[in-house]
Amino acid sequence: MSTQQKLRLAVIGCGFFAQNHLHAWSEIPEVELIAVCDRDPARAEAARQRFGAPAAYTDVEAMLRAERLDFVDIATTMETHRALVGLAAAHGVHVIVQKPLAPSWEDCAAIVESCRAANVRLMVHENFRFQSPILAVRKAVAEGRIGTPHFAQLSFRSGYDVYSGQPYLATEKRFILIDLGIHILDVCRAIMGEAQTLYCLTQQVNPEIAGEDVATTLIRHAGGGVSIVDCSYSSRRLPELFPQTILRIEGSAGTIELLEGYRLRVTSNGAVEERDAExxxxxxxxxxxxxxxxxxxxxxxxxxxxxxxxxxxxxxxVDNLRTYGLVMAAYASAERGGAVVPAAPVP
Ligand SMILES: NC(=O)c1ccc[n+]([C@@H]2O[C@H](COP(=O)([O-])OP(=O)(O)OC[C@H]3O[C@@H](n4cnc5c(N)ncnc54)[C@H](O)[C@@H]3O)[C@@H](O)[C@H]2O)c1
Incomplete structure (x- = not known):
């Protein structure tokens, strides 16, 4: 692809996690970083220098007016997403936006609708399903190595101090389900299919934060399978597993396990294979x-x-609305008690 044909990108939000976005874009030859933008001028300028962007902005609208862009990559926190996606869509610029999509279902649906109406592409940065060990699990399931899956357990249990890098997490009234559970529920959907009903129990173990830091969700899938998705940021054990997802999928012909240290074990028709998936x-x-x-x-x-x-x-x-619907259903179940049917996505 020649320089002229490169896709022209701006990254919006140059905070903690955006550094990973910027490093990764620098490895993708099809893309040219045209500008960075952060409302904090020091952060915008630091990112401009570090990643060699021609321009740094503190105002998204000014950037969209000044630059010819193919797409923006939004790495701000969720409260800003509806307005920022709306601005990009109004300029006909395609969008990647970080998870969680927004604080409410209404905002999420409005984001999806604004992109649909403007005919711009929208992808949610829901990255856990793209982790290499999880891609290996998904491939083994898709190849039929374990037959038809009927049970899954996906665990993310850690005592890692996430609050120092992301201080806003300590003050969120809704915490682990919408921040971390959303990833694990998304991986569960990607492997086991859509959820028909779910039941969730939450706990707040750490008294110094505002929200729940442990959540256990039981799901029945449309295909009849059952999953347990359990997440914790109050699990004290060594070795500390952060940020590993430990999982087991059982099917009619075998079992796939992603174990501690990224060991991948596949039992298929009575034979076992184990390898390092890190x-x-x-x-x-x-x-x-x-x-x-x-x-x-x-x-x-x-x-x-x-x-x-x-x-x-x-x-x-549209796909991500389904994952977001699981998070909302999990909160509704935890608050009301009893099983909840997740909301259907907006078409
Ligand atoms: N996918 C993952 O694995 C993963 C991991 C960590 C964080 N995240 C997500 O990334 C997002 C950002 O998290 P973070 O920890 O990097 O937050 P952060 O607070 O460190 O960074 C956000 C940045 O956005 C800037 N910003 C906010 N509003 C803006 C606006 N209107 N215009 C321009 N800049 C603006 C802020 O100044 C800040 O620098 C969150 O949604 C979080 O959930 C995802």
Missing amino acids: PVTPGWTEKPWHVVQESVLNLQRHWISAWMNGTDPETSG
Whole structure:
């Protein structure tokens, strides 16, 4: 692809996690970073210098007026997403936006609708399903190695101090389900299919934060399978597993397990294979975040290939409404008690 044909990108929000977006874009030859934008001028300028962007802005609308862009990558927190996606769509600029899509279902639906109405592509940065070990699990299931899956357990249990890098997490009244559970529920959907009904119990173990930090969700899927998705940021054990998702999928012909240390064990028709599924990750990644960081690169490559093929990305806005619906149903179940049927996505 020649320089002229490169897709012209601006990254909006240059905070904690955006550094991973920016590093990953610098590895993708089809994309040219045209500008960065953060309402904090020091952050915008630091990102401009570090990643060699020609321009830095503090105002998104000013940037959209001044620059000719193909797409923006929004890495701000969720309260800003509706307004920022709306601005990009109004300028006919395609959008990637970080999870969670927005604080409410109404905002999420409005985001999806604004992109549909403006005919711009929308992908939610829902990256856990693009982690290499999880891609390996999904591939084994898709190849039929375990037959038809009927049970899954996906666990993310950690005592890692997420609050120092992301201080806003300590003050959110709704915390682990919407911040972290959303990823694990999305992976569960990607493997086990849509949820028909779910039941969730939440706990607040850490007294110093505002929201729930442990959530256990039981799901019945439309295909009849059952899953348990359990998440915790109050699990004290060594070795600390952050940010590993431990999972087990049982099917009619075998079981797939993603174990501690990224060991992948597949029992298929009575034979067992075990291998190391930890990927070799780029030099800018850093343990223990490396597998998450690499999934950012995998997700961005997916955006480019979907763009080139003219297909919807896997984690399109409409797709992500289904995952978001699981989170809302989980909160409703935890608050009211009893099982809840997740909301249907907006068509
Ligand atoms: N997918 C993942 O694995 C993952 C991991 C961590 C965080 N995240 C998500 O990334 C998002 C950002 O999180 P973070 O921890 O990097 O937050 P952060 O607060 O460190 O960074 C957000 C940045 O956006 C800027 N900003 C806010 N509003 C703006 C606006 N209107 N215009 C321009 N800039 C604006 C802020 O100044 C800040 O620098 C959140 O939605 C979070 O859930 C995702």
